[in-house]
Structure formats: C-alpha cells, structure tokens
Amino acid sequence: MTTGLRYVYAVCRPFGTPLQAQLRGVGGAPPALLHHHGLVAVVSTVPEADFCEEALKAHLEDLDWLAATARAHEGVVDALTTVTTPLPLRLATVFRDDSAVRMMIEAREEDFRRLLDRLHGRVEWGVKVYLEPEPEPAEPEPAAAARPASGRDYLRRRREHSHAQEEKWQRAERFAHSLHERLAERAEDVRMHPPQNSALSGAPGRNVLNAAYLVPRAHSEEFVELVDRTKDEAPGIRVELTGPWAAYSFSGEESGAGTGGGPGAEASVESGEGR
Secondary structure: OOOEEEEEEEEEOOOOOOOOOOOOOHHHOOOEEEEEOOEEEEEEEEEHHHHOHHHHHHHOOOHHHHHHHHHHHHHHHHHHHOOOOOEEOOOOOEEOOHHHHHHHHHHHHHHHHHHHHHHOOEEEEEEEEEEOOOOOOOOOOOHHHHOOOOHHHHHHHHHHHHHHHHHHHHHHHHHHHHHHHHHHHOOOEEEEOOOOOHHHHOOOOEEEEEEEEEEEHHHHHHHHHHHHHHOOOOOOEEEEEEEEEOOHHHOOOOOOOOOOOOOOOOOOOOOOOOO
C-alpha cells in the first residue's frame, strides 16, 4: 500500500466560493481545504515515494520533474487568486499528515495573519528588461574585408567592438534604473531578483532587470499601462511584463515555485515534513 504525505500549496483565510471541480494539483490529485484556527491550508495527498527527503534530493536533478511539479503548484495557487488572497508556500512543502499541517499553522499563525492582512487586495507583477542580442548579419563579409590589415588593426577593431558593447550595456542599465524608479513609485513594495541566465531561462538577450512589484489590484491597470508605454522608448531593449500573480515574492518564503510567473526567483525544493 502506497503511503501519502500532505502537500501544502498555500495558506489563506476561509472563503465561500468553491474551487473548480476539475482543478488538479501535484501528481493529479485534487486540492482540499484544511481549516484550523480560522485559517485554511490548501493541501493534497502526494506519494511518499516521490516526496520523502531522499526522493526530493534525487528529483532536484530532474528538471522535467521540477517543471511539472512547479506548474501544478502554480496552477492551484493561480486558481486560489480568483477567490481569495493566498499566501503561497514553497514548492514541495510536505508534512506527514493533517495533524502536522495543523501544528505548522499554529507555529506560524501570527506571521500568517500579519502577511495575509498585508497582502489582501494586492497582486504581484513581474517586470524584466533585456538587452536584445545583436542581429545576425545578412551576408558574411568578403574575406578580404573581414581580414584585419595588421595586428594593430585587429586590436583596434576589438577595442571598438568592446566599447560599443559597453555603451549598449550602460544604456540598458540606465533605462532599467529609470523604469524601476517609476514603477516603484506606483508599488507598495519591491523585490529585486538576480538577473536570469539566458542559457537556463531560454529568453534571448541579457537580463538587466528582474523585479517583482506588489501593487493594489485596484491600481493594476495604471501599472500595466505605465509598463506598456515604456516598451518602445529605447531601441534594442525589450521589456517583459508578467502577472498578475499571487504575491510569491512577498510571502515571507525564501523562494516560490517560479517557472515563469510571479516567482522571478528560481524554484527550490525544500521538504517541510513533520516527522
């Protein structure tokens, strides 16, 4: 017989609207609501064989497994944002049973209530700024034109190219700094995430800004319009907006389930097993 652990997606206050009947979480299990001390933990049952400490260490090396788990985790949290303000927990937070989940709620009850009060009616928007990669030349230069006349000429070309690249980078940084200041004025809080590695994220160009902004839901339209107005301000620079998300970056957790949304930070798996 396969034993199961309790996977916790988020904590929220009680809400009256039911979740979608077809909603499925990690491993295809439907989420359930565990009420305790006036709070609700959104949970599902996952196989212990996949979520015990040893198994999680092995899964950390399996990017496909991590991506699928993170998508399912985010799917449940996204569904919660349509009916309440959820406080997302870390990816792969698991406990032995419902009793251990209740103990966790009691231990963190004060923090949960404080954070839920702070996040009520607010959403997270992610903004990234990229320096676009240089376009490929349409046709290769003739060999004679491409070959430097001398070593000195070669070094001059190298210096000129390096100087041009540095100027582009500085221009992108100035643009990102200016945009961030404008957005921060319209946000209640900000989290700066490390720039994403394009080799890992698959996004073209160099990531200059990777930030999350906590914005009142009622002011989100103004925030989005501001970002949209900046997208054509600087040629060669790309601005990407994602959201609205549950406030992953402001939940008090060190990292979220980030596969492409509010979680600008990369996902990490930590077991919270109550043993």
